[in-house]
Amino acid sequence: MAVQIAEVPDTGAGPDRQAFKPDLERIEIELLLEGIFRHYGFDFRAYAYASIRRRLWKRIEAERLPSMSALQERVLHEPAMMEKLLLDLSINVTAMFRDPSFYVTFRQHVVPLLRTYPFIRIWHAGCSTGEEVYSMAMLLREEGLYDRSRIYATDINEVVLQRAKAGIFPLERMQEYTDNYMRAGGKRSFSEYYTAKYGGALFDQSLTKNVVFSQHNLVTDRSFSEFNVILCRNVLIYFDKTLQSKVHGLFYDSLAMFGVLVLGSKETLRFMSHEECYQQMAPPEKIFRKVR
C-alpha cells in the first residue's frame, strides 16, 4: 500500500485510489478512536470526521506507517505516540484580540450589561494558550470591570494551560497584536501590557490576578458553576453536530438567565436544540443572550 508523501504534501490525503476503501477506513478510524477512549480516556469519537481523519493521516505520513490500523497498534502500545497524537488532535490556533470587531461589539453591547452586575463570572471554554483570556482581561480592566470579575479559563490540554499561566508570548507576534488591539477599540498603548523578557513578551501578571486556569473536558466533564458570560470560539467547529448540541446543553445549563454566549465568527446556533433560547445581540457578531 502506497502512502502519498511526495505527491500530496501536507494535506493528510490518505492512501491512493487502489487502496482507498472509505467504508473500511471509517471502521479503522472508529476502532482507533474507541481504543483511545477506552485505553487512555480521551474521547475523540464525536469529532468532525473529515478533520480528524485528515489529522490522523498526517500523523501516519509523518511516522511513515502503512495504514490507519498500523497507527492504532502504535498508539495503543506506546504512550509516547498517544502524546504526539494528542498534540495533533488539539488545534491551538489563537491570537490576542482575534477578530477585533468582536471586541468592539463586546464593549458596546455586553459591557453595559456587565456594569449592572455586582460580580461578573466568565467562563472561557477551550482557552488554548490563553491569548484571548489576556485580551478579555485587558478589556475588562480598561472598562473598570476587572476587579469585580473572575475568569475561569479552561482547556482539555494541560500543556497549553501551563503556557497560558506563564503569560509569555512570542515577541514576533506583538506587531500583529498591537494592530488587533487598536482595531479592537483598545484604550491604552498595547506595549504597556508587556515587557520583553525571557526571549518573549512577558505580560503584566496582574492581568491574571482574577483568572483561574483549569483543566476541563467539554466532552466528558459537567458544568461547574453559573456564569454571566461564556466564551467558546472556534472550539465547537471540531465537533460533529451531535456533540455540538450536547455541549450547547452544557453551556445553557451553565449560563445565568440573560447571560451571554460568545461563539467564533463562523459558528452558529442554527439547528441546535437551544437555538430558540437565545437572541443574537448584534449581528453579524456571534454574541447571543440567553432569554429563556
Next chain:
Amino acid sequence: MPYSIVAMGTSWGGLSALTKILGGLPEEFPIPIVVVQHRSKDSDRLLAQLLGDATPLKVVEVEDKDALCAGTVHVAPANYHILVEQGYLSLTTEEPVRFSRPSIDVMFTSAADTYRSETIGLILTGANEDGASGLAHIVKRGGRALIQDPKTAEIPIMPEAAVQAVPTAEVLGLDDLAARLLELSRGAATVDRRTAV
C-alpha cells in the same frame, strides 16, 4: 445525476473569473458549488455579496456545518480551511497549507475523499500553485478535473501548475466553462472537449 459537488479554486483574478462562470449558470443548477478564493485574512463578506450580485445562484459565505445545497455557491470564509463532509461543510483553523488558509488543496482533497467520482474540480486564474495537488487527488479518486485555459487567465501560474499536475484534465477557455459545467450537470455529454494548451 453523476456529480454531487463542484469544487472551485482560484486566487489572483478570481473575482472576475468567478463572476463570469457563476453568472453563466442558471438558478436551478443542480450541483452544490464550493469556492475557495484566496484573500486577506481580515476580508469580510464582501466577496459573497459581489458574487451574489453576478449570478442567479444563491451565494453564501460558509458557516460551520452548513448543509451543501443545490443552486447554492458556498464561499470559504477568510482565514478558515473548509472541509467537505458527506452533505455538509466543516471549518477548521488548522495551520495554513502552502501559506494559504483557506487552502484549495485541503478543500479539494476532502471533496475527493468524500464524494470520489462524483466530484468536479475546477482550477481558475491565480498567482501560486495551490490546488494542483488537490486536483490530482480528485482525479485519483475518479472525479473530473477542469482547468481554465491559462491563456485566458488573468494570471496563468495556478492553471499552468494544475495542467502540469493533471495532464489529462479538460482545459477550457473562460467563456466555455459555464456551458461545460451545465453539460456535466445534465449528465449528458461526458466526452472530453479538451482544447490544446
